[in-house]
Amino acid sequence: SKETGKNVYTFFDPRMNMVNSRKLELEQGLRKALEQQEFDLYYQPKIHIRTRKIIGMEALIRWQHPELGWVSPGEFIPIAEETGLIFSIGEWIMRMACMQNKAWQSQGYPPVRMAVNLSLRQFNQEHFVSGLAQILAETGLDARWLELEITESIAIRNEKYVINRLQAIKELGVSISIDDFGTGYSSLSYLKKFPIDTLKIDRAFVRDIAKSSDDTAIVQAIIAMAHSLKLRVLAEGVETKEQLAFLRRHACDEAQGYLFSRPVPADGMEKLLSRRIPL
Ligand code: C2E
Ligand code: CA
Ligand code: CA
Ligand code: CA
DSSP states (O other): OHHHHHHTTTTHHEEEEHHHHHHHHHHHHHHHTTTTTEEEEEEEEEETTTOEEEEEEEEEEEEEEETEEEEEEHHHHHHHHTTTTTTHHHHHHHHHHHHHHHHHTTOOOOEEEEEEEEEHHHHHHHTTHHHHHHHHHHHHHOOGGGGEEEEGGGGGGGGHHHHHHHHHHHEEEEEEEEEETTTTOOHHHHHHSSOEEOOOOOEHHTTTTTTTTTHHHHHHHHHHHHHHHEEEEEEOOOOSSHOOOOOTTOOOOEETTTTTOOOBBBHHHHHHHHHHOOO
């Protein structure tokens, strides 16, 4: 009847449909994006707070979809993870970042560490460590100029497994930082056990530090804890001089954010690297 016919439609929320069709379109687009060369890497400098020098950078992927335009990695990386496309895309990112850093060093730019974001699935991939060693060998980049950014989510797996894997990465000479620190896994006990080098304080905590909210206490505590564990600490999302002044006062080691530079393409990074005056 007409009644039931109407009811059928209640199952189709048109908004849901739009979300799904965009997701489907992104997924299909992602399958072709590598061979169509639609990806690019941008780079954002990391600053040593006391000297204001660029001591490293983070590679951030950018994707221009032929019809949809720029799609943010916050939207497409989860889809790449879900579909397993992150393996091939992640390998492209790693090779590209290592190649670029090696090229800059060969061209005589001051050597800095290149940080690459690693998704959980990549970290857990069976041959990840040997694949990484191969990319370093192929590109000729000395491992000490590479850093991997991993989130606290790695800590959900069996502890021995995680420690072994981190150890294997460290043995290559690659550094490890914990990204978005403070937002994820609640047990801090892993910090002492995991062979990591740096904590990156999530920008959600950095945002309000200058306004004496709870975040002031949290950021102070993270810095103190990191230092007592002999870890370096970097604050993400630094946008104002007030935030920087606070971080400096509390002996935070490094900072990254729009105050210094937005993520820029390779030629923009070359300009930053050749500056005589610190940022
Ligand atoms: P993330 O690793 O936490 O990267 C930091 C994000 O904050 C970047 O966004 C960056 O552009 C942005 N950002 C940097 N400074 C500031 C600031 O001062 N203020 C504000 N509001 N934002 C700032 P982006 O590039 O859109 O990346 C978003 C997320 O997507 C990343 O978060 C990361 O989880 C993921 N992602 C980006 N590139 C890659 C990649 O190459 N591989 C993987 N696996 N994930 C990536
Ligand atoms: Ca990151
Ligand atoms: Ca982050
Ligand atoms: Ca983040």
